[in-house]
Amino acid sequence: xxxxxxxxxxxxxxxxxxxxxxxxxxxxxxxxxxxxxxxxxxxxxxxxxxxxxxxxxxxxxxxxxxxxxxxxxxxxxxxxxxxxxxxxxxxxxxxxxxxxxxxxxxxxxxxxxxxxxxxxxxxxxxxxxxxxxxxxxxxxxxxxxxxxxxxxxxxxxxxxxxxxxxxxxxxxxxxxxxxxxxxxxxxxxxxxxxxxxxxxxxxxxxxxxxxxxxxxxxxxxxxxxxxxxxxxxxxxxxxxxxxxxx
Numbered sequence: 001x002x003x004x005x006x007x008x009x010x011x012x013x014x015x016x017x018x019x020x021x022x023x024x025x026x027x028x029x030x031x032x033x034x035x036x037x038x039x040x041x042x043x044x045x046x047x048x049x050x051x052x053x054x055x056x057x058x059x060x061x062x063x064x065x066x067x068x069x070x071x072x073x074x075x076x077x078x079x080x081x082x083x084x085x086x087x088x089x090x091x092x093x094x095x096x097x098x099x100x101x102x103x104x105x106x107x108x109x110x111x112x113x114x115x116x117x118x119x120x121x122x123x124x125x126x127x128x129x130x131x132x133x134x135x136x137x138x139x140x141x142x143x144x145x146x147x148x149x150x151x152x153x154x155x156x157x158x159x160x161x162x163x164x165x166x167x168x169x170x171x172x173x174x175x176x177x178x179x180x181x182x183x184x185x186x187x188x189x190x191x192x193x194x195x196x197x198x199x200x201x202x203x204x205x206x207x208x209x210x211x212x213x214x215x216x217x218x219x220x221x222x223x224x225x226x227x228x229x230x231x232x233x234x235x236x237x238x239x240x241x242x243x244x245x246x
């Protein structure tokens with residue numbers, strides 16, 4: 001069997017760069033550790049989101065929470081990618097930043113479509129467990145070809161989002177931000193890709209559990225959070241656009 005670090009995934013946290021650690025550690029990364037760290041981060045995000053919703057209902061503008069949280073999450077992610085040993089400190093900060101982003105992002109939907117955020121959360125949770133079952137039962141096997149297709153799809157979608165974001169500074173509003181069927185189709189494709197990205201996350205956790213230092217549980221948690229948040233955002237966007245159209 002070839003070196004596990006030669007495999008790639010869409011989340012930088014699971015790249016060979018992070019796993020190629022020759023230092024030994026008495027305690028190793030475990031699924032239980034990742035589970036509890038993930039729950040901890042999710043509870044923080046939920047608490048911050050609920051607080052921002054309350055501020056929004058009181059008439060306070062939460063636009064800057066969305067923008068600030070998004071930019072902070074991007075910066076923290078870049079730092080983690082460079083200084084991965086800082087993950088135990090930076091991932092909780094990343095969680096707070098994402099909580100601010102999701103709080104502001106979800107506040108609009110909660111104000112205009114009160115039930116949509118809860119429905120999007122439900123869809124995200126169901127999707128997570130469906131993909132986990134598909135992976136555990138090997139109904140879907142993470143092959144080299146599937147891995148390449150998912151990674152290529154993720155990169156393509158991120159490039160489209162980056163270009164559209166840059167164009168928005170010049171007063172150009174790309175079609176993907178509208179409520180057209182094209183925009184809805186794009187979000188559906190992005191949600192499907194995000195769902196399949198979970199398979200890669202499961203695959204890498206299984207490959208490296210009980211093999212790498214325990215502090216890397218924070219890196220695994222970071223990868224899962226990034227995928228789950230992406231899936232939730234795409235799901236909520238789809239629901240919003242369909243609600244507006246109908």
